[in-house]
Structure formats: structure tokens, C-alpha cells
Amino acid sequence: MIKYFKKHKIGLIIWIIFIIFIVISNINSIIYVFNAPHEKKIPEKYLIIQQETLKKQKDYLKKLEICGNSDDIVDNIKFKKVVTGKDFTCALSLNGDVACWGANDKGQLGLGCNLDKDIPYRIKNLEGAVDISAGIDHVCAVIKDGTVKCWGSGEYRKLGQKELKSFSKEKYKNSNTPILVEGFSDAILVSVGDKSSCAVIKDGTVKCWGEGGLDLRHFNKVDYDIDGEMVVIPIINLVNVVKISVGDNVACAIIKDGTVKCWGDDYGYKKINKKGPFYDYEPIIFEYLKKVQDISVGHDHVCAVIQDGTVKCWGSGSMSRFGDGRLNTREDYPFKIKELNNIESVTVGRSHTCVEGISGDTKCWSSGGYGKLGNGNTNYEKYPKIISGLKVKQIDAGVNHTCAIIKDGTVKCWGANIRGQIGNPSAFYAQLDPINPLFYPNSK
Numbered sequence: 061m062i063k064y065f066k067k068h069k070i071g072l073i074i075w076i077i078f079i080i081f082i083v084i085s086n087i088n089s090i091i092y093v094f095n096a097p098h099e100k101k102i103p104e105k106y107l108i109i110q111q112e113t114l115k116k117q118k119d120y121l122k123k124l125e126i127c128g129n130s131d132d133i134v135d136n137i138k139f140k141k142v143v144t145g146k147d148f149t150c151a152l153s154l155n156g157d158v159a160c161w162g163a164n165d166k167g168q169l170g171l172g173c174n175l176d177k178d179i180p181y182r183i184k185n186l187e188g189a190v191d192i193s194a195g196i197d198h199v200c201a202v203i204k205d206g207t208v209k210c211w212g213s214g215e216y217r218k219l220g221q222k223e224l225k226s227f228s229k230e231k232y233k234n235s236n237t238p239i240l241v242e243g244f245s246d247a248i249l250v251s252v253g254d255k256s257s258c259a260v261i262k263d264g265t266v267k268c269w270g271e272g273g274l275d276l277r278h279f280n281k282v283d284y285d286i287d288g289e290m291v292v293i294p295i296i297n298l299v300n301v302v303k304i305s306v307g308d309n310v311a312c313a314i315i316k317d318g319t320v321k322c323w324g325d326d327y328g329y330k331k332i333n334k335k336g337p338f339y340d341y342e343p344i345i346f347e348y349l350k351k352v353q354d355i356s357v358g359h360d361h362v363c364a365v366i367q368d369g370t371v372k373c374w375g376s377g378s379m380s381r382f383g384d385g386r387l388n389t390r391e392d393y394p395f396k397i398k399e400l401n402n403i404e405s406v407t408v409g410r411s412h413t414c415v416e417g418i419s420g421d422t423k424c425w426s427s428g429g430y431g432k433l434g435n436g437n438t439n440y441e442k443y444p445k446i447i448s449g450l451k452v453k454q455i456d457a458g459v460n461h462t463c464a465i466i467k468d469g470t471v472k473c474w475g476a477n478i479r480g481q482i483g484n485p486s487a488f489y490a491q492l493d494p495i496n497p498l499f500y501p502n503s504k
Contacts, residue, residue, distance in 0.1 A: 137499075138469030143194035144409075144458030145212075147479040149497075150199055151180070151463075151471050156188040158201060161497060162481030166197045167236025168212035174236055178480030179498045183211075186238050195252040195306075196459070200259075201238065206246040208259050209238035216255040218270035220292065241269065243292035253306035253357070264300040266313060267292050295323070298343045307357030307408075313343065318351040318367065348394050358408030364394065371400040371415060379411055380442045383425040387442070399444050409457030415444065420451035420467055430460045431492035432475030438492070450494055464494070471497055 141152040148162030148169060159180040160169040167174055170183040188204040198212030198219060210219040214232040220241035221233055241257075244267070249260040256270035269292045300316040310324030321343035349372065354365040361375030361382075373382050377389035383397055400423070405416045412432055414424040423444035424433040431438055434447040450472070455464040461475030461482060472494035477487040483497025 139465050139471055140469070141192060141454055142456055142463045142465050142471055142473075143192055143199070144456045144461060144463050144481070145194040145199070146196045146459045147461075147476070147481050148194070149458075149461070149463050149473060149481050149483060150192055150194055151465075152189055152192045152201075154469065156190065156204065158183045158186050158189050158192060160199070161483040163197075163479035164236070166213040166234045168194075168197050168199060170199065170211040170236065170238050172237050176479050178477075178483065178485050180483050183238065191249050193250045193252045193257075193306075194456075194458075195257075196254045198252060198257075200241070200250045200252050200257050202247045202250045202259065206244060206248070206262070208241040208244045208247050208250060210241055210252075210257060211235050211238045216271040218252065218255060218257050220257070220269045241292065243267065249304065251304045251306045251311075253311070254308045256306055256311070258295075258304055258306050258311060260301050260304055260313075264302075264316070266295045266298050266301050266304060268295060268306075268311070269293065296342060297321075303355065305355050305357040307362070308359050310357050310362070312355050312357050312362060312364075314352050314355055318353070320346045320349045320352050320355060320364065322346065322357075322362075346394065354405045356406050356408040356413075358413075359410050361408060362394075363406045363408050363413060365403050365406050365415070369402040369404075369418065371397045371403050371406060373397060373413075379426050380440065381411070381413060381426050383413065383442070383444045385442045397444075405454070407455050407457040409462065410459040412457055412462075414455050414457050414462060416452050416455050416464075420453070422447045422450050422452050422455060422464065424457070424462065430476035430490040432457075432460055432462050434462060434474040434492075434494050436492050438490075447494065461491075471499075473497060 138154045139151045140154050143150050145168060146163065148160060150158055150160040152158055159182050161177045161180045164171065164174050164176050169177060169181065170186065171181055186201065186209065189201040190204050191202040193200055198210060200208060200210040202208055212234065214221055214234045217232065219235055219239060244259060246262040247259040248262050251258050256268055258266055258268040260266055298313060298321060301313045302316050303314040305312050310322055312320055312322040314320055323343045349364060351367040352364045353367050356363055361373060363371055363373040365371055372394040374391045374394045377386055377391060380387050382391065383399055400415060402418045403415045404418050407414050411427040412424055413426055414422060416422055423446050425441040425444045428437065428439045428441055433441055433445065435445055451467045452464040453467055455462065461473060463471060463473040466472055473482045474491045474494045476490055478489060482491050482495065484495055485498065487495060
């Protein structure tokens with residue numbers, strides 16, 4: 061035998077290798093056979109956990125299917141208004157549809173899920189919208205039947221929820237689909253800020269909901285904690301309103317005669333009325349503003365367009381927010397910005413401001429981070445600088461990006477694209493020049 065193995069040792073080695081290969085290939089089966097008599101039953105609690113995990117995975121996959129399928133990709137249609145939040149964008153089409161894109165962690169795209177989208181998607185079950193407005197992380201829309209629907213972050217009850225039992229920042233409910241705000245049947249305009257939302261009624265009055273520096277409880281002495289009820293509150297001493305702008309802690313309304321009334325806290329807006337510091341929870345008239353046609357309230361400064369085409373601003377002038385060359389200043393009274401004339405509208409972002417000229421020319425200034433001024437770089441601009449070749453019908457400045465409706469009804473955006481808020485994946489981290497969001501022309 062030994063002589064045989066010595067003579068055929070190569071063949072023996074091959075057989076040994078073959079046997080080892082067979083054992084390794086079937087190791088799991090071998091282990092199972094030897095351990096089968098001693099196999100322990102999996103505890104029931106672990107089976108339940110496993111089943112729950114599988115259910116969550118299936119639910120998540122289901123959300124992936126319903127959030128962003130091809131039927132919801134927006135056609136290359138015409139739009140009449142675009143609004144910008146912190147890291148997201150929504151646009152209202154001429155036919156009343158709403159499309160959104162960008163950050164969606166709080167449901168601010170209204171798509172029924174919380175997945176970010178880097179191209180525009182249409183919101184299902186939201187048709188016939190006539191106006192929209194976006195805050196930091198929520199959106200509200202007026203529907204053609206006069207109702208109001210909101211979605212996104214429910215913090216401070218700015219969506220108009222009634223089911224919450226405690227009024228605090230920690231206890232709120234977000235909604236990734238539009239929900240009805242009770243109490244409206246004749247709304248025509250809407251404006252939302254960081255913590256509050258307001259709508260203009262057909263008769264020229266205003267109703268608001270939410271919280272923040274507006275301290276809405278003051279208007280009817282309601283304690284929001286009673287029975288957990290959310291109250292849509294009529295704003296007293298405010299009639300014949302034609303436009304409203306809600307900021308972080310201040311709201312301003314343009315009256316039919318061109319005057320302006322504002323209310324809210326004192327953050328960044330002192331001494332804008334003869335009576336003294338601006339800390340009034342009831343609307344007070346600006347004795348220094350007449351014949352106003354547009355107004356925009358930002359984080360800590362406000363700008364208004366006068367009917368003669370000039371612009372007046374007040375509040376914090378840090379980072380050259382006033383566009384007059386000064387880096388750090390403060391204006392307690394509205395003052396004219398000499399560099400601006402023939403202006404149609406104004407939009408105030410978190411740290412930059414843009415205006416639309418009567419001819420459609422667009423000028424922006426202040427912080428240029430991420431290219432949000434649209435002039436091809438990220439430089440600071442102390443003075444208003446025109447965006448070359450851009451003719452707009454409407455413009456909205458967000459936190460770190462800007463979007464506009466062009467004369468032909470299409471949308472262009474520029475600035476930060478970290479969460480897809482530009483709507484075009486080719487923009488990568490930031491977009492220094494205006495670019496069209498990626499609308500698909502042949503989708504359903």
C-alpha cells in the first residue's frame with residue numbers, strides 16, 4: 061500500500077484536494093446535519109421583530125414606488141409663480157398644478173414621502189391652486205374654491221393642525237401631503253414665514269395661524285393649550301389689504317390706498333413708527349411709507365417698492381443688505397436706496413436681496429455664497445448688480461438659492477444645490493449662473 065501511494069502520490073494529492081473542496085462547498089449542510097437534533101427554536105419575540113423589520117422594509121419600498129414615479133414628473137409647462145424655502149423650491153403652473161423639488165425631510169415637497177428630489181415632481185391631489193408661498197420648511201397654497209392647504213413642517217402649528225394637545229416646539233406633526241386648513245372658503249392670497257402663516261380674504265381682511273413673534277394669541281386672548289384646538293385668527297384693525305408678506309417674526313400688509321401696516325416683535329425693526337420702538341402685536345401704520353406697490357419681509361430687514369419705481373429698506377444692514385456700500389449698519393426708518401430706480405418688485409432672502417425692474421432686468425446684492433446672486437461667482441456685492449441676459453416676470457430669494465419665472469413662463473434657478481433645490485442634477489454643489497430645472501417634456 062505504501063509503495064502504491066509513493067508511486068501515485070500526485071494522484072493522491074489530487075484526491076485529497078478534491079475531498080477538501082467537496083467538504084468546504086457543503087460545510088453549511090454538514091453543520092446542519094450534525095446540529096439538527098440539538099437545534100433550538102427561535103424565540104417568538106425575535107420572530108415578531110423580524111416580521112416587523114420586513115414590514116418596515118416593504119413599506120419603505122412602497123414609498124419609493126409612490127414617491128416620484130414617471131407619472132409625476134412635470135411636463136415642460138408654463139409657470140406663473142415660483143417660491144423658495146431653505147433647501148427646496150415649488151412652482152405654480154398656469155393650469156393650477158404645483159411642482160416641487162429639493163429637500164424633503166419634513167415633507168415640504170408634498171409628495172407623500174420624505175425623500176429629496178433633484179428634479180421637479182408634481183404634487184398629487186392638489187389641483188386648481190391660485191397662489192402659493194413657502195417658508196423655511198413648509199408651504200401653503202390657496203385653491204380656486206377659496207380653501208387653503210399646507211404641507212411640510214408642522215412646527216408651531218403653522219400647517220393649521222388641530223389634533224395636537226400641547227403648544228410647544230417639541231410637540232408637532234409634519235405632513236408630507238397637503239392638508240386642509242379649516243376656516244377658509246374665500247381666501248385669495250397666502251404668505252408664510254418661519255413660524256406663522258397668513259391668508260388674505262376676498263373682503264380684504266387677513267387671517268393667520270401658527271406662532272412666532274406675531275403672537276397670534278394676543279388678537280383674541282385665546283390660550284392655544286385649551287383642548288389642543290388650533291385657531292385661525294382674524295387680525296384686527298386690518299382691512300382693504302391687497303398684499304401681505306410674512307417674515308420670521310414680523311408681517312407687513314399693503315393697504316389699498318398704498319399705505320403699509322406691520323405687526324410683530326422688535327427683532328431687527330426698531331423705531332419705524334413715531335410712537336417709538338416697534339413692538340406691537342396689532343398692525344400699526346407706517347407714517348414714513350406712502351404709495352407702496354410691493355413689500356418683502358426677510359429675516360431681519362424689510363424692503364418696499366414705491367409706485368415711482370424707487371426702493372426703501374430698513375432693519376439690519378449687515379452684509380450690505382441695503383446695497384449702498386455699507387457692510388454693517390442699521391436703519392430704524394425706511395430710507396431710499398439711491399442705486400435703484402424703475403423697479404417693479406422686490407424679494408428679500410435670508411442674506412441677499414433681489415429686485416425686478418420694469419423692463420424685466422434683475423439685480424441682486426449682498427452675500428454671494430453658492431452663487432445665489434446669479435452673476436457667475438460667489439463674491440460679495442455691496443451694490444445691486446444686474447444678472448446679464450435675464451428677463452424675469454417674478455423672482456423669489458431663498459436662503460442660499462434664488463429662482464425666477466422668465467418672460468416665456470419657464471423657470472430658472474441659481475445658487476446652492478446641496479439638496480437638489482436647483483432642480484437640475486448637472487448643477488452639482490452650486491450653480492453660479494441661472495439654469496433651467498430639469499423638466500421632462502414628454503412625460504405623461
